[in-house]
Amino acid sequence: xxxxxxxxxxxxxxxxxxxxxxxxxxxxxxxxxxxxxxxxxxxxxxxxxxxxxxxxxxxxxxxxxxxxxxxxxxxxxxxxxxxxxxxxxxxxxxxxxxxxxxxxxxxxxxxxxxxxxxxxxxxxxxxxxxxxxxxxxxxxxxxx
Numbered sequence: 001x002x003x004x005x006x007x008x009x010x011x012x013x014x015x016x017x018x019x020x021x022x023x024x025x026x027x028x029x030x031x032x033x034x035x036x037x038x039x040x041x042x043x044x045x046x047x048x049x050x051x052x053x054x055x056x057x058x059x060x061x062x063x064x065x066x067x068x069x070x071x072x073x074x075x076x077x078x079x080x081x082x083x084x085x086x087x088x089x090x091x092x093x094x095x096x097x098x099x100x101x102x103x104x105x106x107x108x109x110x111x112x113x114x115x116x117x118x119x120x121x122x123x124x125x126x127x128x129x130x131x132x133x134x135x136x137x138x139x140x141x142x143x144x
Contacts, residue, residue, distance in 0.1 A: 022082070030086050034093030041094075042135075109134045 010016040071088060078084035109131060116130045 026082065026086050026089065030089035030093055033086075033090045037090075038094045 007016065010019060070091075074088045074091065075084070078087055112130045112134055113126055116126045121129070
């Protein structure tokens, strides 16, 4: 009932659109910032995991949900202002995106990398023409 009253009050005071716009802008900025950081880190971590699986080591993947307890601490440390809300959102998005990116089919990617290297591709060409296209489904899935 209180939520309905507050919503009606915001409608009558013409502040509802401003609140919706602020939240939408915060989400968009957080998503773009997380994508810019998580994409290169996720590719790097995915490559490391592929190397580890080729070496016979475990993947060492931590649970995505293990860091939920950090969010209240970040709110306590950073506060609840606009920039602090964005920082918490970016931090959470980066962790989720990196965790989602690192879970791809590393065996298939490793075969593609080895094939490209055999055909004379440089490391940059392998990243640009093999790893990124092979990772796109996982990348889009982790950002969804």
